[in-house]
Amino acid sequence: MSDVEGLSSKVYNSRVYLTVLTLHSWNRWLVFALGLAATVNAFRDTPAVVNGRVRGSRWDMFFQMTIDIQVLLGLLLYFGLSPYSTEAMNDIGTAMKSSMLRFWGVEHEVLAFASVILVRLGRVFATNAKTPEARRNRRIACFLAAMVLLVAAAFMQRRPWFRAWPA
Secondary structure (H helix, E strand, C coil), rough: CCHHHHHHCCCCCCCCHHHHHHHHHHHHHHHHHHHHHHHHHCCCCCEECCCCCCCCCCHHHHHHHHHHHHHHHHHHHHHHEEEEHHHHCCCHHHHHHCCCHHHHHHHHHHHHHHHHHHHHHHHHHCCCCCCHHHHHHHHHHHHHHHHHHHHHHHHHHCCCEEEEEEE
């Protein structure tokens, strides 16, 4: 097995890896922006129903779509492209002892999947709510919790805020 702590200093020259990693990094900001918009929209007064659709529900849909794209990119990284997750999966015992590998091999994914589940639950619970107030409260609770988890998943480990496009 390679030196786990020295993994971050290795140059990983896969263009596919760098491209997917950059897309994943940039899409993170779109997820945050749309998550914030959907959460703020949930705080608005009781929504009106226009043409059978709750006004402002498109923010929820766009939030869910971008987070789904983020998960797809993350899964591509996790299962084969990222040297960190590959190293973590090769020796889980060593990965648990290394804070960097533990974060990228376990913690990041758990937090991300929990936030995806919360976004989906928020949309389903809001759709099935009997009153507009219940719909609003369910969206607020689920979207706020998802945003907290997303921030934790993105910023627990030090890394660049914006990645340059691979040359």
